[in-house]
Amino acid sequence: NAGVIQTPRHKVTGKGQEATLWCEPISGHSAVFWYRQTIVQGLEFLTYFRNQAPIDDSGMPKERFSAQMPNQSHSTLKIQSTQPQDSAVYLCASSLTGGQNTLYFGAGTRLSVL
Amino acid sequence: AQSVTQPDARVTVSEGASLQLRCKYSYFGTPYLFWYVQYPRQGLQLLLKYYPGDPVVQGVNGFEAEFSKSNSSFHLRKASVHWSDWAVYFCAVTRTGGYKVVFGSGTRLLVSP
Numbered sequence: 001n002a003g004v005i006q007t008p009r010h011k012v013t014g015k016g017q018e019a020t021l022w023c024e025p026i027s028g029h030s031a032v033f034w035y036r037q038t039i040v041q042g043l044e045f046l047t048y049f050r051n052q053a054p055i056d057d058s059g060m061p062k063e064r065f066s067a068q069m070p071n072q073s074h075s076t077l078k079i080q081s082t083q084p085q086d087s088a089v090y091l092c093a094s095s096l097t098g099g100q101n102t103l104y105f106g107a108g109t110r111l112s113v114l
Numbered sequence: 115a116q117s118v119t120q121p122d123a124r125v126t127v128s129e130g131a132s133l134q135l136r137c138k139y140s141y142f143g144t145p146y147l148f149w150y151v152q153y154p155r156q157g158l159q160l161l162l163k164y165y166p167g168d169p170v171v172q173g174v175n176g177f178e179a180e181f182s183k184s185n186s187s188f189h190l191r192k193a194s195v196h197w198s199d200w201a202v203y204f205c206a207v208t209r210t211g212g213y214k215v216v217f218g219s220g221t222r223l224l225v226s227p
Binding site: 004031033035042043045048050055056091093098099100102103105106107108 | 146150155156157158159160163165204208210211212213214215216217218219220
């Protein structure tokens with residue numbers, strides 16, 4: 001069991017460019033979460049999938065952020081027209097069935113927008 | 115809405131000394147509470163979790179936490195800190211039957227020799 005895998009570990013984009021972040025959850029886990037971590041805001045919930053279906057995207061900035069889970073083995077977080085304020089560590093986590101179970105986090109993708 | 119407050123952004127403890135990291139939660143009902151730890155350049159890992167039942171829960175590496183409904187608290191304790199405990203500790207809460215986990219702002223633990 002390799003745990004939750006996130007790629008890339010680091011991504012640098014110019015302002016206005018697109019960034020796509022990848023997450024491979026633990027096999028057999030039906031719940032996938034995306035969080036954003038910054039020094040100022042801490043850990044912010046972005047979105048949640050259950051059995052690949054989007055359940056809650058209330059934490060996603062509406063206009064430029066989107067997340068998908070096309071199959072049970074990976075999820076993507078796409079940020080269009082990146083801005084400096086998008087610079088953060090994006091964490092993906094999976095669990096057996098939801099938040100009451102242990103969340104297993106990936107190591108994160110550090111996004112730097114220049 | 116549920117929330118978690120960790121009042122101490124940074125705590126410094128001498129190696130071998132005891133430790134308490136504070137966590138206060140705000141939630142109407144019975145919460146599920148967690149402590150996660152983040153070591154440098156790693157994702158978060160579960161230390162321990164509280165489900166309704168025994169208020170004192172044991173975790174990995176000698177950590178324990180005590181749930182107090184009257185004080186709305188879930189403080190983390192360790193009897194003797196090791197240098198390898200240097201990390202950021204997050205308290206978190208979710209509701210019964212819920213899925214969204216709300217995290218506190220974290221407490222950075224520094225261990226001095």
